[in-house]
Amino acid sequence: MIGILGAGAFGTALAVALAANGPVTLWGRRIDWRGENPRLPGVTMPGAVTVTQDLDAALACDTILLALPAQALGGFLDEHGARLAGRVLVSTAKGIDLAHLTGPSALIAQAAPDAVVAVLTGPSFAADIARGLPTALTLACADAAAGAALQTRLSTPVLRLYRTTDVTGAELGGALKNVIAIAAGVVIGAGLGDSARAAIITRGFAEMTRLATHLGARPETLTGLSGLGDLTLTCTSAGSRNFRFGCAIGSGSAWDSATTVEGAATARALARMALRDGLDLPIAAMVARLAQGDVSVEKAMDRLLARPLKEE
Ligand SMILES: NC(=O)c1ccc[n+]([C@@H]2O[C@H](COP(=O)([O-])OP(=O)(O)OC[C@H]3O[C@@H](n4cnc5c(N)ncnc54)[C@H](O)[C@@H]3O)[C@@H](O)[C@H]2O)c1
Numbered sequence: 001m002i003g004i005l006g007a008g009a010f011g012t013a014l015a016v017a018l019a020a021n022g023p024v025t026l027w028g029r030r031i032d033w034r035g036e037n038p039r040l041p042g043v044t045m046p047g048a049v050t051v052t053q054d055l056d057a058a059l060a061c062d063t064i065l066l067a068l069p070a071q072a073l074g075g076f077l078d079e080h081g082a083r084l085a086g087r088v089l090v091s092t093a094k095g096i097d098l099a100h101l102t103g104p105s106a107l108i109a110q111a112a113p114d115a116v117v118a119v120l121t122g123p124s125f126a127a128d129i130a131r132g133l134p135t136a137l138t139l140a141c142a143d144a145a146a147g148a149a150l151q152t153r154l155s156t157p158v159l160r161l162y163r164t165t166d167v168t169g170a171e172l173g174g175a176l177k178n179v180i181a182i183a184a185g186v187v188i189g190a191g192l193g194d195s196a197r198a199a200i201i202t203r204g205f206a207e208m209t210r211l212a213t214h215l216g217a218r219p220e221t222l223t224g225l226s227g228l229g230d231l232t233l234t235c236t237s238a239g240s241r242n243f244r245f246g247c248a249i250g251s252g253s254a255w256d257s258a259t260t261v262e263g264a265a266t267a268r269a270l271a272r273m274a275l276r277d278g279l280d281l282p283i284a285a286m287v288a289r290l291a292q293g294d295v296s297v298e299k300a301m302d303r304l305l306a307r308p309l310k311e312e
């Protein structure tokens with residue numbers, strides 16, 4: 001049976017989609033809604049989904065999807081990680097943990113060393129998945145046989161999973177695209193134009209590839225759904241919270257800090273990793289400063305444009 005930890009927009013959307021294959025238990029720490037999750041308005045839960053605050057019910061499942069925000073995952077695992085032993089654990093968070101400078105799969109593997117760990121990522125808005133719109137994702141698992149079994153188990157007629165054994169590449173693609181999406185939003189919010197956005201996407205993709213391959217990812221994974229695919233979606237759609245957050249920075253508008261924006265903390269993590277490993281990640285470093293209000297949009301653009309001219 002499938003359990004999902006985290007009853008936010010994405011956990012709920014996955015529960016709705018996977019109910020097509022059988023019963024699903026969706027756990028949230030606070031379920032103060034019935035029938036329709038306010039984080040995913042207009043979506044009714046199918047009968048095959050049990051929504052619960054009882055963690056034991058979800059932990060009784062053999063396959064568990066973790067749909068908590070990246071910066072919340074470490075704390076959750078500190079408290080409950082030992083109870084995840086022996087399961088198939090699928091990470092869906094798109095971020096780099098600021099405290100450990102690692103992706104969610106490494107945190108999970110550390111908390112539950114004997115578990116099979118996989119990553120589900122790729123271009124997908126929760127609202128699209130919940131509405132049953134066609135979506136293609138990447139399922140990454142270092143254990144090829146376990147990955148193939150999961151691919152079958154988590155695919156539905158409209159949710160099409162492609163598999164890879166490159167966990168590092170798939171996970172980093174999903175985390176890093178959020179940072180570049182903030183930068184793309186800043187460009188659009190500040191009225192700098194679509195040409196500048198295309199430049200940010202392309203140079204951002206170069207940064208994503210530089211860091212991911214440095215950490216052992218296969219370059220072709222970055223050009224797949226989990227990298228370029230998700231980067232394209234997130235940098236071009238107002239459906240993305242990261243993109244909208246960037247737009248708010250660029251236009252000087254207010255932002256609701258309760259909204260999950262994974263790219264802000266991940267940009268800070270990347271800035272630290274760049275320093276640690278001597279990498280050049282100028283867009284990520286600037287997003288980290290913009291997200292914290294440490295630099296104005298004008299100064300950020302001036303500094304990026306004043307960098308020495310170089311080969312592409
Ligand atoms: N929303 C999407 O379209 C989408 C798509 C793909 C991947 N994701 C990824 O899924 C992850 C979750 O995003 P979301 O959209 O569901 O966010 P969300 O803000 O809608 O929901 C987050 C949920 O996590 C819960 N939570 C936070 N801290 C917790 C803790 N310590 N213990 C237990 N529960 C906790 C919150 O109560 C909330 O229900 C993110 O990493 C995001 O990048 C989201």
Ligand SMILES: O=P(O)(O)OC[C@H](O)CO
Binds near residue numbers: 122181239261
């Ligand atoms: O709303 P965002 O920016 O968190 O993006 C959601 C998904 O990651 C898009 O694939």
